[in-house]
Amino acid sequence: GMSIGGAIFSGNSSIEDEIDRLPIKIEEADVHLREKGRDDADGYGWVNLPYQDLTKIIETADWLARFDAIVQIGIGGSALGNRMLVNALLPPFYNELETPLRRGPRFYLLENSEPATAAAVLNRIDVSKTAFVVVSKSGSTTETIAHFLWVWQIVRDKLGNKAQEHFLVITDPKKGALRKFAKATGCRSLGIPESVGGRYSVLTSVGLATAAAVGIDIEKLLLGARQMDQRLAMRQQIWENPAWALAALNVIHARLGRNMAVMMPYGDGLLAFAEWFAQLWGESLGKNGFGTTPVRALGAIDQHSQLQLYMEGPDDKLITIIDVQNRPGFELPRKIEDDVLREFDFLCDKTLGDLLSIEARSTASALIKAGKPVVYLKIPEISERYVGALVFFYEYVTALVGLLMDINPFDQPGVEQGKRYIYSLMGRPGYQEYESEVEKYFGI
Ligand code: PA5
Secondary structure: OOOOOOOOOOOOOOHHHHHHHHHHHHHHHHHHHHHHHHOOOOOOHHHHHHHOOOHHHHHHHHHHOOOOEEEEEOOHHHOHHHHHHHHHHOOOOHHHOOOOOOOOOEEEEEOOOOHHHHHHHHHHOOHHHEEEEEEEOOOOOHHHHHHHHHHHHHHHHHHHHHHHHHEEEEEOOOOOHHHHHHHHHOOEEEEOOOOOOHHHOOOOHHHHHHHHHOOOOHHHHHHHHHHHHHHHHHOOOOOOOHHHHHHHHHHHHHHOOOOEEEEEEEOHHHHHHHHHHHHHHHHHHOOOOOOOEEEEOOEOHHHHOOHHHHHHOOOOEEEEEEEEOOOOOOEOOOOOOOHHHHHHHHHOOOEHHHHHHHHHHHHHHHHHHOOOOEEEEEEOOOOHHHHHHHHHHHHHHHHHHHHHOOOOOOOOHHHHHHHHHHHHHHOOOOOHHHHHHHHHHHOO
């Protein structure tokens, strides 16, 4: 059902043929994407999220906002989008701020099965004033369930039959163990649309409920996503439609052997965006021998770390630089008083934000001069509207690239074997047969 008329990459066609075919292929992929979206087909539901009704999510967020702290339990698509939103749209060191600078509860994520982090989070909160938000589409992810079991026990020991009043479950609307738990305990719950997969779910209850509770304007996030959707539906010439153009560039450069996609935003607030992108890109496109490896970088820090490699190392990367036009505040001195510091006069009268943007453009120019392919994206500001637009844009590009490669950008069959091994080593019934395989590789 995924085929859109043969992959753009086929063993025996030349790169010139492929490039010639691209405009037609992309148009086919786009039509397919929008048709499937309209049908709310499995995996394609994210296309409709910009138009959803937020009433239930906002109601739940209002309830969440009354707590002192929120602890969200989830991993992969059930955490990375939250990390990205909080990183981009809340002030740095948010949890350390006092109200009113901190507009909502403190926010913690329990993501990795890391005891040190879990213990540290528990030490920082008062259980009786905390909401625990358990997020899992499948309701069965081991890391998430392990955290959940641990926290549920602690909260129940402490609060007895009031424990469920501190839990919000975000999971499949009908299926799974967490859905059963919500029904059995009567704790609050929200559904994740069935047709939306984990890494495409940041604009569902997964990303939006806790975001709204900490003061992020989720209506504006959707507004940005809607405006992007309308923009992408408008221009139907390959180089005029930014999603088509970026998908095409990715396909061409991958075919030329550039098998890494470097995501290098300039601005600390977009670091977690690069991480969110890495999952979206890697898990969606790494299939059937295709896919380019996402590399997370941060400007300007990685100018002093990775840039040498990007400039003069192997020509195997397509590098994206994201620049931000308006960054508020922080003026450098008007004038330097100390004689010994006069050589830095050139920094006067500018802002730190100017410096960061100048660095973004300078790095892009240097890479171009070195003959390296660069995508330079500029957003007016880091705000709900533009983050919503960026999210939708990259989901769209990722899906298009997947369809052009004739793979399913919405599944992740490659992670199942690892899960089987985990289950077998953790002693889950029905998985014993895999234990011997691990023993074989490790000789234990
Ligand atoms: O993109 C995906 O589907 C995955 O990365 C999931 O988000 C991740 O495995 C977590 O799954 P779940 O939400 O079911 O706990």
